[in-house]
Amino acid sequence: MKNTQGPITDRRKSPGRLRWKGLLKSYAFPVAVALAGLAALLTGLLPLQDFQVLAGRTIPILAFVVAMSIVTELVDSAGLFRAVTARLAVLGRGKVFLLWLLVVSLATVSTVFLSLDTTAVLVTPVVVLLALHAKIPPLPFALTTVWLANTASLLLPVSNLTNLLAQDRLALDPASFVRLVWAPALVGIVVPVALLWLMFRKDLSGTYRQRPAEGITDRTLFWTAAGVLAVLLPLLVSGLPVAYPAGAAAFTLLVLFLVRQRSVLRWTMVPWRPLLLTCGLFMVVEALHAHGLTEVLAGVAGTGESFPALLQLAGVGAGSANAVNNLPAYLALEPLAGSPVRFAALLIGVNLGPLLTPWASLATLLWLERLRALNVPVRAGALALAGLAAVVLVVPLAVLALWLGAGMP
Numbered sequence: 001m002k003n004t005q006g007p008i009t010d011r012r013k014s015p016g017r018l019r020w021k022g023l024l025k026s027y028a029f030p031v032a033v034a035l036a037g038l039a040a041l042l043t044g045l046l047p048l049q050d051f052q053v054l055a056g057r058t059i060p061i062l063a064f065v066v067a068m069s070i071v072t073e074l075v076d077s078a079g080l081f082r083a084v085t086a087r088l089a090v091l092g093r094g095k096v097f098l099l100w101l102l103v104v105s106l107a108t109v110s111t112v113f114l115s116l117d118t119t120a121v122l123v124t125p126v127v128v129l130l131a132l133h134a135k136i137p138p139l140p141f142a143l144t145t146v147w148l149a150n151t152a153s154l155l156l157p158v159s160n161l162t163n164l165l166a167q168d169r170l171a172l173d174p175a176s177f178v179r180l181v182w183a184p185a186l187v188g189i190v191v192p193v194a195l196l197w198l199m200f201r202k203d204l205s206g207t208y209r210q211r212p213a214e215g216i217t218d219r220t221l222f223w224t225a226a227g228v229l230a231v232l233l234p235l236l237v238s239g240l241p242v243a244y245p246a247g248a249a250a251f252t253l254l255v256l257f258l259v260r261q262r263s264v265l266r267w268t269m270v271p272w273r274p275l276l277l278t279c280g281l282f283m284v285v286e287a288l289h290a291h292g293l294t295e296v297l298a299g300v301a302g303t304g305e306s307f308p309a310l311l312q313l314a315g316v317g318a319g320s321a322n323a324v325n326n327l328p329a330y331l332a333l334e335p336l337a338g339s340p341v342r343f344a345a346l347l348i349g350v351n352l353g354p355l356l357t358p359w360a361s362l363a364t365l366l367w368l369e370r371l372r373a374l375n376v377p378v379r380a381g382a383l384a385l386a387g388l389a390a391v392v393l394v395v396p397l398a399v400l401a402l403w404l405g406a407g408m409p
Contacts, residue, residue: 030276037283046287054286060243061164062278066270067246068158071232072118073269074253077261078225079216085126089134094207096136100144103127104193107145111152112159113233117274119149120363124370134208138376140200143386146367147192151352151394153363155185158236161278162330162350166343169334174237181344183405184398188352191394199386221260228252274362278327285331294335301336307403310345313337314399317349318391322360326350341406348398355387 040046075081088106092099106127110119124145131138153160157167157177167177197204216222228249235245257264285293302312313333320329330350337343354360358368358380371378 027273027276030273030280033280033284034276035280037280037287040283040287045291046283047290050286050290051283054282057168058165058282060241061161061168062275064158064164064243064246065161065278066275067243067250068115068118069271070250070269071229071246071253072114072122074250074257074264075225075229076122077257077264078218078221080222080225080229081122081126083216083222085130089130089210092208092210094210096134096206096208097204099130099134099136099208100140100204103130103141103144104148107148108152108189111149112155113236115158116149116153116160116361116363117271117366119145119152120367121370123149124367125374128371128374128376132374133211136208137200137203138374139378140196140203142367142371142376142378143200143383144193144196146364147196147355147387147390148189149363149367150354150361151188151192151390152185154181154188154347154351154398156237158242160347160351162326162347164242165330165334166337166347169337170340170343172340173239175239180340180406181347181402183401184344184348184352187398187401188348188394191397192390195390195393218260221256224256225253277362281325281328281331285328288332289335293332297332298336301333303338305339305341305403305406307400310342310403311396311399313342314345314349314353314395317346318353318395319349321350321354322356325359326354326361341402344402344406345399348395348402352394352398353391355390356384358383 037046041048041051084106088099088102091102107119107123110123124142127141127145128138131141154163155178157163157172157174163177167174170177172180232245232249236242238245254265297316301316302309313336317326317329317333320332323329327350330346333346333350334343337346354364358364368378
């Protein structure tokens with residue numbers, strides 16, 4: 001039978017049409033949340049005065065998030081992350097366990113100084129590809145990055161958006177913030193690493209063959225990006241408002257790439273989906289606070305600074321983060337923190353706790369996207385069981401470290 005449709009009426013979807021359909025689908029939920037927040041403001045559910053206070057507090061933080069996203073994307077485009085991982089392969093000396101320890105160090109430093117999302121988005125692909133090229137099972141390396149992206153995100157204000165919100169509410173400088181959380185932050189790094197080694201010790205034994213490193217395509221871009229990053233990192237913990245040095249770094253790199261490699265610049269460097277989702281969540285949760293959310297949660301969050309009280313707050317934070325997401329969980333429980341030690345306990349819950357469900361943190365969702373793009377399968381059930389084991393150990397031990405470090409009775 002003759003085909004009467006022909007190429008013009010072919011109903012098969014073109015790659016461009018499929019791409020747009022996938023893009024619209026990926027933006028559906030963030031746009032819906034943003035519209036819900038806007039509706040709350042326009043209908044008066046979110047009082048204008050409360051919105052103005054919220055905007056004054058969060059706009060500088062969101063500006064920092066945008067600037068750091070641009071910085072890390074352009075630093076990656078300059079080849080810095082690939083060069084670092086290639087150097088790690090050399091330093092590993094053909095021993096899988098040593099290479100894994102170097103990956104642990106990279107994921108920790110990336111999370112602490114550049115944020116958990118940087119580790120999920122940029123460190124994960126290069127580390128997984130490093131493992132694949134070396135003929136090493138990639139799962140231990142992939143799980144290391146996502147666990148440390150969450151659990152190593154407690155030490156500095158810039159490590160996590162929740163930390164920036166807590167720092168703003170407590171009016172702490174970076175040094176004071178570190179003094180408050182250093183003990184549980186250390187637990188959040190050491191205990192997950194120990195668990196990962198116990199889980200994957202067989203895969204992490206043996207040797208690997210080193211792959212020849214790729215050359216640097218543009219040395220000017222590479223070394224300038226490295227220099228900008230080297231100047232930026234200490235400024236982020238200097239006590240200056242973090243949006244200023246991050247914005248200056250982003251502007252410098254944008255000008256550099258505009259001159260030398262304009263094709264790299266694209267609108268997708270700005271994290272539109274996280275921004276829409278975050279703005280919407282900010283407004284929705286603030287509207288709920290205006291209508292009694294604090295009173296509803298007061299009964300489950302507890303009071304006081306005893307070890308059981310701090311563990312209760314951290315547990316509620318961890319449970320809420322895995323149920324909905326760590327950002328709305330933090331925002332909902334923030335008014336019930338009250339003191340620096342209770343704020344730290346809440347951060348333990350919402351930072352170290354989101355290891356069970358894929359949606360518990362944006363970093364985990366971004367990590368899953370990267371693994372799918374690399375065709376690395378991950379079983380949700382196994383991921384949740386491993387995460388449960390980690391949370392049951394890490395959160396109580398971190399709260400204990402906080403309580404002992406604070407010298408609480």
